[in-house]
Amino acid sequence: MGLQSCVNINKEWDIVGARQMGRDIAREIGFGTVDQARIATAISELARNIYLYAETGQICFEVIDNINQKGISMIAIDSGPGIRDISQVMEDGFSTSGGLGAGLPGVKRLMDDFDIKSEEGKGTEIRALKWVR
């Protein structure tokens, strides 16, 4: 387990900051250009969700270094309104930007592992992980 680095999300500009930090970490541990771009896009989606629905929150990164593989883990945490029906949010074509491939199902497809916990009125925590191929 590596050290956690976090970015606070308060304004739209912070999305760029989070992307930058995530991409730097990804490049450092050996992700190729395509995966770097995918990781940055996933970060954008998570950060934008925080900015749009919870207003403030945090995105933290962690380098996972096992004996046989390396990866990047990111955690998006907010104390916003939460998600009432997670299954619905995870359905393709449901998000309002539907048909653009974005939204949480898109993030899930970009990453190797994806987990979401949410409580109405309390907040949301999303964990996503990608291994270096």
Added chain:
Amino acid sequence: MDTVNLDAANYKDLLKRYIDTQDEQSLYGAEQISKLFIKNNVPPEEIINLHIQALSELYPNLSEKTGHSMNFLLETMISYGMAHQEYQTLREKQLELKTEIAVAAGMQETLLATTKPSIDGLDIGVISVPAHQMNGDYHHFIKGRDGSLGVAIADVIGKGVPAALCMSMIKYSMDSLPEESMSPKAILENLNRVVFRNVDPSMFITMFYAQFIPSEQKLRYSSAGHEPGFYYRKKEDTFEEIEAKGLVLGVSSDANYERYEQRVEKGDMVILLTDGVTECRDGDRFIESEEVLEVIKGYAHLPAQDIVDHVYKHFERLQNFQLRDDFTLIILRREV
């Protein structure tokens, strides 16, 4: 991994060849590769990455700026790739739904199946074709112990799955009624209460119920707002609309239905239909009911089943083989 490597090498060779010669054959090769990419679900950002790799291997001294521009292009493709993947999943889901509906349609056919009974002295023809997979029209025949024939023809508002579900409900309510010993009026009043209690307020069903009593050569009937059928008088060679008043099923809890009676002479025909027949469109024009009758008249010398089959084929062709609504047509003709 082998095939991917092969593709990468192949891509590089083709690219090189094209840059050197600009010939059509390399472009044809590019088309082949493009199809292979789609077949293997290769997202656009991977294709651009392949291009970047090939370029840097072919021209190691390419300017740094060109390299940056290619990476920029790659970034712009990421969301496109995500959208493509979403499209793939949705397409699979659509196929799944189609299969499910096909199974449901098969079940509906079994559930709602009715057999055309043979009644002495009565020639019966029937055809019912859904516009989509599931049928919102319904008809059934029932033979009474006294040799009489009960015929129900019904149309539920709308099409597709909701209409079909509603029809299955009607079918089961009818099964629980002692139809043979009930008048058309009583049957409709009973069904009206069932529909009123059990369906959405914007849903309703129209039904025409008729009984043919061979011993008296009479037709008894009642209608719940159903598209009027026609009566053909052989002697005068004329058609007239079967007039029957009555509110559609499911609108008012205490609807009453009137009883009507008609004597059936030798060679006369009773024509029952749904609005899928009278609402056929020829381009932008609606056909008039006279047109339906003209077509029926043209085949009147044939057995009843052949008449309905021919009429259906006529209007199917008129509408370029794409039915807009479910189509049901029943003809009863007194033979002797």
Added chain:
Amino acid sequence: MNLAIEVTEENIKSIVSLSGEIDAYTAPQLKEALLPLTKADGQIVEVDLENVNYMDSTGLGIFISALKSSKENNSHLKLINLQDRVYRLFKITGLIEIIDIKAAIRGGSE
């Protein structure tokens, strides 16, 4: 084909003027515009169908739910200026007996 819906308010009367076709595609729009109007106690909801030359059974369904809603909420639903083809639908289905309907003056059958 589309359906244009125009609502004008006059004291306790809402006039809904429709033009176009009412079918499975346009019916949801009509439902959304019409149903809320019938929910006000004492309201008269007058639907002008002069420029509607086609309606299918889905449209009838909308008017039936509007009628049910007006009865529940003590408002009054009225349909005016129905063209022959549309009027025929209400006649066949027996709905002219329970809905306040006036056919178009020209060519109206009643």
